Amino acid sequence: MSQENKRELKIIGFLCNWCSYGGADTAGVSRFKQPTDLRIVRVPCSGRVDPLFVVKALIGGADGVLVSGCHPRDCHYSDGNFYARRRLEMLKRLLPFLGIDPRRFRYTWVSASEGQRWQRVVTEFTKLIHELGPLHGEKEKAFE
Amino acid sequence: MNWDHYMEKRRKPLSEKGLREKISQILKEVDVVISWKMGFDPIHATPHFIRDEKEIEESVFNVFCVHNLTTYLPFMKEKVGIVVKGCDSRTLVQFIQEGLITRENLKIIGIPCSGVVDVKKIMEEIGESPVLQAEILDNSSLKIRTLDGEKFFQIDSVLAQKCKTCRYPTPLIYDHLIGEPIKSQIGWDKAYEDVTEFDKKTLEEKLSFWKKEFEKCIRCYACRNACPLCVCQDRCIAESRDPHFVSQKLELPEKFMFHFIHAIHLAGRCVECGECERACPMGIPVKMMKKKINYEMKQLFDYETGINVDDKPPMYTFKVEEEKIKEHEL
């Protein structure tokens, strides 16, 4: 069941294959309790996350988007997450200009061993999205 | 916003004769020179591709020469001569930064510009009545004769929005300069006042503003095609089926997505020439999104597009320690 038994919201997570996906796995294996609103898309690297993926998700029906990669300096491809950081920060600052609450989008770094950190990130982000409420109506989407 | 005093000082007549002589000179070194000529009526100039000495006579430069002619360059294989205003020259700098043109194949005639008009605004003022004659009087006002009669405008009152806060009236890169350089007193903050003002609105206000604006979008892609930095053109992901970002529906999500694509692909690249907005037949302020990103680029990376050929666009590079990007805690 989702957070506080409310309607489950749609949160899309783009997780890098090498760190954050592993982190999520660690959290799972360690049986850390996590909210179920998150749907994970595994990507090779946070550098693969085109800001447009985030936009497409938000416009297409997601209530929140979480991007998570390796910590800076830890990128499997050495500098993918450095590029990601710039792009995603740009996006985060652009979103409110279009009237989209920037809190609905978060990017962060979680390593494969940080199961606990992953749990915290997901739980807190999901809680925040629930506080913000659904971005889209049951019938009508926010951008229609 | 009071910028009148400063415009007055810098507005100076340009010798079209000098321009034509210079075109004639560089036409010997290149295959084609791109300039302006009068279009279908006196207030509409049109890009003029000069391949023959005889065509030089028609070329003009005045407040109606609104187009950023550099938009054609990345697709041209010939040696090109081009006439640029200050703002247009930033595109050239950006092109060179990104390796989109070869500087050696280009001859640049720079024109220090004291601003061009917003043709749409004039059209609105004259109720789209056919223009029979347009005259520039003592460099500060316009006399426009239409089928409905004569109308006078202070040029300043119909100046293009971008010119009101122009920070680079003199081309930043050129081989030949026609006329005296002009200096701008406009500070960076001033140029982005519209962005910061708009950003003060609430999220709801902003969303409903864009919904209203994008509602008008007819997806003609004029903004994209007029944009000099939109170099994917025929390969644009807005028209591709794989990846499939945008469908052929004419609904708001599609339009939001398209304009996000345009803006995000121009992050740290847009030189704010305003061609997107000028080309839009529906009057959508499409430039604003890009300006907002530029504003953030300056805040984050102290970067301004199209100023220095040796710069690297901020999205093409990184720093291990980013001074201005803080980890977002919840």
Place this chain on the structure above:
Amino acid sequence: MGLKNPYLPDIVTITKVIQETPNIKSFQVVFDDPEKMKSFTFQPGQVGQLSVFGVGESTFVINSPPTRKEYLQFSVMKVGEVTSAIHELHEGDKMGLRAPLGNWFPYENMKGKNILFIGGGIGLAPLRTLILFMLDNRKDYGKITILYGARTPVDLCYKEDLKEWESREDLELILTVDNEYPGWTKKVGLVPNVLLEMAPKPDNTVAITCGPPIMIKYTLIALDKLGFKDEDVITTLERRMKCGIGLCGRCNIGSKYVCKDGPVFSLAQLKSLPQEE
């Protein structure tokens, strides 16, 4: 309402898939509506719009002849989004079909004449329907010659048909491949060159050609050299099509729409149209 909606496809089921070459598959389909299957008629050369729902529509010639009605056959080369999706399909899968569309080979005018078919690669598809149709009405036509080429022996389509045609007495089949190939003992050379070598007589003969654009281009030149009149040279054209009924505007060459006024044109007709690539 009574008005037929030309955009609504009929549902068809794939009854058989044949791998013709590494990138060409033939699909035999039947209408799900048995009445439709019974009443459906078409002419050799006419096309159909196959659709994979959710992906889109594409135009293919019906390459089974109207004289054999158990199924309709389409051959699909995997090149784009729709054709790739069709290639994913299996026996029993559903497709949409809008057919018949377009014009057809003027076979009535060819009665009593010698017929020279010149095909390349998947270009044999539209010819196949006419060849089979003519073989089913063999007495109406004179000498039938088929010149068919492909890049390699692997790229030859309709191998079963080719085998049968080769064994028949009442037609001549000449096969060629572009380059030498281990074990290939038949002709080697590009179709137009082989054609020139064969030097068929243009008298009382109609030449019908279909293949890749470059082959057609040189075949037309060769036919001209051999003395064929523009009226006696017939080809089929391809363009990007959407509606298939002459409305959507993209497949025009001058005032003619390939989907509705074509795809079959005589060289004489083509020469009267604006020249495009």
Place this chain on the structure above:
Amino acid sequence: MGRNGFLRKDRLEAYLNNLSKKGGLYVPKEEKGAIVFRKYSGVSELSLKKPATTPAKSIIYLQSETFFRFMFEKEGNGLDKVNVRIQENMDQEIRIIFGARPCDAKGFSVIDRVFIDTDTQDVYYKKRRENSYIATKSCDSPSSGCFCISVGGGPFDEEGSDAQFTEINGGYLIEAITEKGNIFLESELLEPGETYLEEKRKRKEEVERLVKEYCERVGKIEPLSPKLRLFSDEDFWKKHLSKCLSCGVCTYLCPTCYCFNITDEKTFYEGERIRSWDSCMFFHFTLEASGHNPRPDKFKRFRNRVGHKFMFYPERYSGQIACCGCGRCVRFCPVSVDIREIVLELMKSEEGGRE
């Protein structure tokens, strides 16, 4: 013209309110920098002063519409193969257009020939066309770039309109042109119009003279001969179209352009087939799956556009030009490509060089 009636300006609101009860009423509305046809929501937003930025075309020939929906289904216990079910999406709305211009209406008759006068009718367009009522407003003066008279239209042209109204004497003289046009006269708010006919005749003469004078700069535009040599001269097209941006402004704002695309969209279990406007100015328009494109360059695409309107269409439809002279393509082209200039030059070359 048939019946008529006079509507005082102060009754316009009540009149439109009533009209909007008879069906979806679409009027030109000012929306920050553009005038577009929108559903009527009050007289204050009505904008009749100048022609709308977008023609009324989009009300009947939607820029994007669903042909049909399809669902993937299984029967019974679901062990069989997946079936596809198709559900036609036919629009039944009654549409009333008030305040289009004569050129907009003329555009519909250009599209009618293609979509309706054929053995494979576009049923979606036809249905909407049958269910629509068009009242055009006669023009008061030409707009920048207009050339209706040059292509055989005019500020009071009746082709394609069901009714036409003329702004005179502090009100509107409304005249029915077709049987359908009577819908605009079935109102108690109207006064008898006979007394205004003379005034309207005078107005018509005056405006027509004004427009004619403006159009004379262009002259008469005739269909182009398919034998025209200059038409295949690539240099001619390059000279005129080097500046073209290859955007869709001219085609999307054109009342007569009708080319379209058909695409599928689907989610997991269902989807729809969509028809949307397409533009012959786009590279993708003729791009084939193989990568081959018969019109890869913008000048070739523009040549086809000119050809379609002034040569191919007249060839198919007994000399009718597929252009209504509204001037939008000239007025709104971001780089001021002037189709009139191009056609005139082609025509002129014909005079001297007919084969």
